[in-house]
Amino acid sequence: MTTALHALMPRIAGRPKAIPGIPHPIPYQGSKRQLAHLIVSYFPERVERLFEPFCGSCAVSLAAAHLRRAQRFVLNDINAPLMTLWRAILDEPDELLAGYRRLWTQQLGDERTFYDRVRARFNRHQHPGDFLYLLARCVKAAIRYNSHGKFNNSPDNRRKGAHPDTMAWHVHRASELLCRRTSLSTRDYRDVLADAGPADVVYLDPPYQGVCRTHNHRYLMGVDFREFVCSLEALDSRSVPFIVSYDGRTGDKVHGRRLPDALKLTHFEVLAGRSTTETLLGRKAHTYESLYLSRSLVERAANRAPRTRERNLFGIELE
Ligand SMILES: C[S@@+](CC[C@H](N)C(=O)[O-])C[C@H]1O[C@@H](n2cnc3c(N)ncnc32)[C@H](O)[C@@H]1O
Numbered sequence: 001m002t003t004a005l006h007a008l009m010p011r012i013a014g015r016p017k018a019i020p021g022i023p024h025p026i027p028y029q030g031s032k033r034q035l036a037h038l039i040v041s042y043f044p045e046r047v048e049r050l051f052e053p054f055c056g057s058c059a060v061s062l063a064a065a066h067l068r069r070a071q072r073f074v075l076n077d078i079n080a081p082l083m084t085l086w087r088a089i090l091d092e093p094d095e096l097l098a099g100y101r102r103l104w105t106q107q108l109g110d111e112r113t114f115y116d117r118v119r120a121r122f123n124r125h126q127h128p129g130d131f132l133y134l135l136a137r138c139v140k141a142a143i144r145y146n147s148h149g150k151f152n153n154s155p156d157n158r159r160k161g162a163h164p165d166t167m168a169w170h171v172h173r174a175s176e177l178l179c180r181r182t183s184l185s186t187r188d189y190r191d192v193l194a195d196a197g198p199a200d201v202v203y204l205d206p207p208y209q210g211v212c213r214t215h216n217h218r219y220l221m222g223v224d225f226r227e228f229v230c231s232l233e234a235l236d237s238r239s240v241p242f243i244v245s246y247d248g249r250t251g252d253k254v255h256g257r258r259l260p261d262a263l264k265l266t267h268f269e270v271l272a273g274r275s276t277t278e279t280l281l282g283r284k285a286h287t288y289e290s291l292y293l294s295r296s297l298v299e300r301a302a303n304r305a306p307r308t309r310e311r312n313l314f315g316i317e318l319e
Helices: 035-038 059-066 082-090 093-104 111-125 128-137 164-178 188-192 207-213 225-237 276-280 293-300
Strands: 047-054 072-076 181-184 201-204 243-249 253-255 266-274 288-291
Touching: 035 059, 047 059, 059 072, 059 164, 072 188, 082 093, 082 128, 082 164, 082 181, 093 111, 093 128, 093 164, 093 276, 111 128, 188 225, 243 266, 276 293
Parallel strands: 047 072, 047 201, 072 181, 201 243
Antiparallel strands: 243 253, 243 288, 266 288
């Protein structure tokens, strides 16, 4: 690794943490909230549009908007009810919040059956207010579907979901940060990438490969490894800078296939925390997430000198 590339490596000791002040209105398993600040720190100096074709809870876009690291946002996810919820957060936050407060208050004293009723109604009408309530209450904030495509996760009976006042802060702040400069869509990620250019940056966080290979309870659609690699090649050939989060490892066990060397990506691992599965088995192991930086991103960074010792090559303070 060259000295310039060495300066790209994260200088955060230990596990990165979410920085305060960044909203996160949608509880979401697989959210990159903890890593968002680090990921944004690798953006080019000027970013016209941030593309998130697998946006989920939009943790990276919210961090980028808060840190003023992108002008506009292109947010996409194949999960249609999720994108309808984002539409409500951006365009009708007060109406959404009034509905959330109503549900949250009505549940008190009868939380278990109330959750089941809201879930049944959501599976009929897919109303965004119901979805927000279910995500705030369900086990591990995980979107899970049965084989008929119906949301079937159970409630976490230890929690009532975020208090309506807390939710109001997250929703209003997210709306302020993203409204009037964000396009939302529900397409396959490949359709969205075609529009990205060299002045943009693309952050790709596809479902874990383990989830894609098996019957998919967690996401509405998976991602084929070879097609994904082809999409990255196409971005590279158009000099579109991109960052990929892709599986990782727990202890010595590598999850999924690494992205091929032919893509000439810069790969590093970030500590994500202690593995809960290994802890339950009485073993100690840490989980690391893989991050890959595209060639054009690294070349641009390597041409610039770091401004101070505490900042990375993109001029972003890391600590
Ligand atoms: C790991 S999650 C992304 C999490 C996100 N980075 C966050 O911080 O919340 C992967 C997302 O990809 C979406 N997805 C799965 N297959 C897709 C596809 N073919 N095209 C677009 N989105 C897809 C899922 O619905 C899911 O929200």
